[in-house]
Amino acid sequence: xxxxxxxxxxxxxxxxxxxxxxxxxxxxxxxxxxxxxxxxxxxxxxxxxxxxxxxxxxxxxxxxxxxxxxxxxxxxxxxxxxxxxxxxxxxxxxxxxxxxxxxxxxxxxxxxxxxxxxxxxxxxxxxxxxxxxxxxxxxxxxxxxxxxxxxxxxxxxxxxxx
Amino acid sequence: xxxxxxxxxxxxxxxxxxxxxxxxxxxxxxxxxxxxxxxxxxxxxxxxxxxxxxxxxxxxxxxxxxxxxxxxxxxxxxxxxxxxxxxxxxxxxxxxxxxxxxxxxxxxxxxxxxxxxxxxxxxxxxxxxxxxxxxxxxxxxxxxxxxxxxxxxxxxx
Numbered sequence: 001x002x003x004x005x006x007x008x009x010x011x012x013x014x015x016x017x018x019x020x021x022x023x024x025x026x027x028x029x030x031x032x033x034x035x036x037x038x039x040x041x042x043x044x045x046x047x048x049x050x051x052x053x054x055x056x057x058x059x060x061x062x063x064x065x066x067x068x069x070x071x072x073x074x075x076x077x078x079x080x081x082x083x084x085x086x087x088x089x090x091x092x093x094x095x096x097x098x099x100x101x102x103x104x105x106x107x108x109x110x111x112x113x114x115x116x117x118x119x120x121x122x123x124x125x126x127x128x129x130x131x132x133x134x135x136x137x138x139x140x141x142x143x144x145x146x147x148x149x150x151x152x153x154x155x156x157x158x159x160x161x162x
Numbered sequence: 163x164x165x166x167x168x169x170x171x172x173x174x175x176x177x178x179x180x181x182x183x184x185x186x187x188x189x190x191x192x193x194x195x196x197x198x199x200x201x202x203x204x205x206x207x208x209x210x211x212x213x214x215x216x217x218x219x220x221x222x223x224x225x226x227x228x229x230x231x232x233x234x235x236x237x238x239x240x241x242x243x244x245x246x247x248x249x250x251x252x253x254x255x256x257x258x259x260x261x262x263x264x265x266x267x268x269x270x271x272x273x274x275x276x277x278x279x280x281x282x283x284x285x286x287x288x289x290x291x292x293x294x295x296x297x298x299x300x301x302x303x304x305x306x307x308x309x310x311x312x313x314x315x316x317x318x319x
Contacts, residue, residue, distance in 0.1 A: 025312055025313065025316055028312050029308055029309045029312045032195075032198070032308045032311075032312065033305055033308055035199060035203075036198065036199055036202040036203045036206055036304070036308070037203070037206055038203075039199040039200075039203045040199075040202070040203030040204055040205075040206045040207040041203075041207060041210075043199075043203060044204075044207055044227070052226070053223060053226055055220075055223070056219060056220060056223055057218060059218065060216055060218035060219045060220075061216070061219065063215065063216030063217075063218065063219065064207060064210065064211075064215060064216050064219075067210060067215065146196065146199075149192075149195060149196065149199060150192060150196075153188075153191065153192040153195045154184065154188055154192055156188075157184055157187075157188035158184060158188075
């Protein structure tokens with residue numbers, strides 16, 4: 001992994017991007033805006049699945065999801081740019097790998113919801129009590145996204161990042 | 163000015179910034195980010211709804227999102243005051259800081275107006291057009307506040 005980091009850092013693209021002094025802060029700003037849209041949209045659906053905002057059809061809460069996914073895509077792109085610019089500080093950091101793992105958990109959880117539960121969830125009456133499976137998926141998603149945020153923000157202060 | 167300089171040079175600041183513990187500066191900074199996610203995240207969802215994303219979501223139920231936004235605001239007011247103390251003299255002399263505070267203030271005020279117009283007492287739909295303009299403006303102001311907040315970290319002495 002250290003070899004890969006060194007190679008990536010020595011590439012022309014990594015040097016060129018890191019050489020643009022405005023790019024890093026610009027990506028950070030976009031990364032923050034993206035996280036707000038992602039947590040705002042996905043977090044609302046999570047809370048609904050956990051049983052809050054009862055009386056609102058799940059379909060009408062899920063309608064914000066394209067925006068949440070958009071926020072995620074913005075953060076994926078800016079995140080990859082950070083990685084290309086400074087591979088060592090991320091790939092050598094256990095906290096960064098934890099962040100990636102929590103993104104994986106949130107993603108698999110969302111896929112599980114989408115493929116296995118969403119049909120029956122959308123068929124529920126707006127006033128129905130939430131089944132335990134939906135509550136669990138909602139809580140796991142909300143926890144994972146805040147864990148992603150925590151790892152990202154604490155990255156410079158926790159663990160072995162250099 | 164001397165007052166802000168004294169805050170910035172205080173024992174508290176030295177301890178808070180100099181400590182090796184993750185429970186001082188890093189944790190307060192992270193709380194500030196959690197508060198931002200709640201405040202700006204919930205606010206943006208409200209404004210998207212006003213702009214007719216998710217038209218089936220009942221307008222009066224947006225009040226639940228306002229509660230989340232206010233909790234986020236409270237977290238950020240408190241963590242923000244702590245962060246301000248540690249760099250008080252630099253910040254009062256930093257125009258970007260006032261851009262951030264100003265855009266937050268106006269964005270919050272626009273949110274309150276929208277709540278009065280569309281949520282607390284739903285009135286004639288003529289207000290909807292005006293509210294949509296306010297929502298678009300508020301989203302823009304939240305983006306300005308975030309960019310300004312990020313820039314402040316780079317303009318730090």
